[in-house]
Amino acid sequence: MRGANSIKDQSLTKKLLPCTLHILLLIPLLPIVLLSFYFYSLSLAPSPPTKLSPSAVHSCFCNIADKDYVSDTPCDYFNGRWVRDKRGPLYNGTSCSTIKESQNCIINGRHDTSYLYWRWKPSQCHLLRFDPNTFLQLITNKHVAFIGDSLARNQIESLLCLLATASALKRVHHKGSRRWHFAAHNASLSLYWSPFLVQGVQRSSTGPLHNILHLDRVNEKWARDVDQMDLIVLSVGNWFLVPSVYYEGGKVLGCLNCDGLEYTDIGFYGPLRKALRTTLNSIIEKKVGKGNGIGVIVRTFSPSHFEGDWDKEGTCSKSRPYRKGEMKLGEVDEEMRRIEMEEVEKAKAKAKQLGGFSLEALDVTKLSWLRPDGHPGAYMNHFPFANGISKRVQNDCVHWCLPGPIDSWNEILVEMMKPRVKNPTF
Template structure:
């Protein structure tokens, strides 16, 4: 049968037959050439530093707040409208330069994140840099940034991770000119600095929900009662000052997974995790969606032509427990992409914020608003080595090497991986 077909094809058109055979042999030769080509692996020893190696026998990091199922999730959403390099899609590579400042050269680091002063014995976590796959990401140029931001005002609005980032931001800029503090409230959650030679002001506004909320917790963030969250009312702590800022960075997320009673129009709408209460458990995603939607509506309807940056939520890296029941984070090297999965609760937060940002971005282009996404989740997920851990305290094992200490696997050491969020920020607002 096969021979008859070939003979028929040959008899019908001898030229077509010869052409087909030629193409077949060319394709076979090309495939053979590719399969025999050796893979090129860069020699990391050329970097002249000791490159840490990931222990493949270590357990995967569990979900941030609960055990999470396996699933497939695209952590790098692609923008089909643009062929520009995605600075959020990359890997951490060895970097002998280290951090842009030290625990001694910046006086604005909170003690809980001052890992080196608190006695953290290793420093390898400082010698990595984020490298996008398809382009170069320049380091934050503090001098250029200050010149560009002359006579401008910045505000960082959000939770303790936002404050963590703000301190990194201030520390990097202070290597050119030390900031002068103009204001702080009684618990130092709302503060304002100035770089006098440039007339640049930078503020931090404590607003973990970005909305009106009453919270009840102790110094270790252990709640004593349900949070009362008004999902339809934004926090006036920042809304009343919004018109004064040229650049505003918003971020939220983590607080929404806590037990809370939700209000809308001053009436109980439902709750999240409120067992024993006669309320409908709506899930925190509903509250997060409503608040972020209201946030972007406020921005779109504002007459202020500020540049708005929305920072995505970040993971923690607790293992063998959580914040309040013995969780730890003892890893000392970055992970490879795909080694750790995004926890189910972080996945929900991420889906909400990316969807709401996409809607706002479409409106922003129509209304002439400047809106940027600072997507730090991908690069943060693979840095389990960058948290204070036990070194949120001053020399926690000085008296007892086996002391039981509460670990911080949520915030970031300063200096540390979070410093490179500023590289991304500069790319977005100055070089973008």
């Protein structure tokens, strides 16, 4: 038996000896191999962002008849889900001075900060983190105007905070709008308050008890400056839910919730459609009709998340996003979004033969619906529970905390503005 084992040992030795010699020969080369892997990995690191030359900086806002696209498969940024992001926002309530006090949730005492650590992730493509330098290069020598309601203000304040992380801005005087200028890029952002887009008078405690809207007359407050605008972002919807009287051709067309008035209640879907159509037609006529190109974005309806009636102690107490499919979008929200999307397509068809006009929808309705945790709620007020829980605390479940989910609207906005086609108009 020992003889047999000895023969086996010799055979095993003969098999292992060559392998052992190869390993011993490789040991002196090990440092060289490791250094090679190290420098190879460095070569794989992402390169810093390439600075866009002025000639290369243009957006997807173009002649919609031009089919010479850079990419044939544009990203659907609006279909996706919210995912956790440990990095958090680019700014905070103390580093940005342009946040409206009622949306500065952390400064107002909100302790739960988990809502800050979510990012929107499209299902079939990648949404880049907001790069302020890229946005500023895209708007160099341009004027971007936000026109609409308080959600337009909410969005532009988010954008100003994001841009202020890279460039100084200055508030400048302008009759008819709030305006900011980035001198280093000769770029301007402005906000025109026009909650109906068309001509109208808001109801108030000292004025009319109902909104008064002229659905066929554009609001000259912003329309007179259209020739100075390169990109327009429209925001409309919430004010159409308020009791109103509608006029067309100088005559009463109907009303909404107009108790005590002898008018026909026609709801608000039709008036919303007419107001948006009047607005888009006016821009086409005023700008494109003169041979000047312009880009227009319609930001779709932003849903609220009141648990109960907004004027009867309704709250929004959720602490995390909805999962996709967890909660169905409301019928009113869905219909308002559908109207806005349809009017975008109709305006595209009308302007197609004119050229120099592009129109896109910033379709935030569904992605915003998934964020019931991102509103100021009771923290629209400064430390609302400092003296204990009172019987009634006003909540804001319409607007968005800054920083917050609305920052993702601007991440998508900059992607929509990046170069996509040749012969841009914006």
